[in-house]
Amino acid sequence: MIAVIAAWVVVVLHFAFAFAETVGWTQMARRFGYSKEQADTTRSLALNQGFYNAGLAAVLGWALATGHSATVIAMLAYVVAMAIVGAVSVRWTIFVIQGLPALIALGLALL
Template identity: 50%
Template sequence: MIVAGLVLAGLAAVLHVYIFWLESVVWTTRARAVFGTTEAEAAATREMAFNQGFYNLFLAIVTAIGIALHATGSDAAGAALVLAGTGSMLAAALVLLLSSPDKRGAAIKQGALPLLAVVALAVGLTL
């Protein structure tokens, strides 16, 4: 189960790097179609999206470092970082779901992999 959790965490990290790219790199161009924003809305929220994208990148980095630590034998530190990263991803998805029910689809997409990773790791670590 631990390996499955680490693979799921890795996929969640990749997804959050993609979200970083959308929010911080192509917010006013390609991301407009993904998020359904107008040119004016994208321009008005560019700085906020840029900053938010980096939060997603940092969560992916923490998760990736945790996976690398676990793979190199630092099981406790690795698991702690993976759970911190994926747990934060999951918490952010829950905040989105609860604060903006109309964005339920995005919250589920953002939170499904971290949820599965947290559950698999928790089960694997307790066995």
């Protein structure tokens, strides 16, 4: 049961990331230290990333709601892998914010 709750936390987080990247990118980018010009330049990239996060959250939520445990495990592993890429290519806090909750949920799901 705790594994399911942890996985739902990952779903909620990724829907929040999707919203921030698709709707609130300019404000979020500036909060992370990007200039207005940088935020404007990267807006289309953020929109694309936001839709990936929404899709990830939707598939993970569907798998949780329908009991497809193999899909839940695969999606959580995917989140961990993408968080590692983000940590290496952008900043380490991406792993803490996105990867750690998924890693915890994955570990609990595999018990």
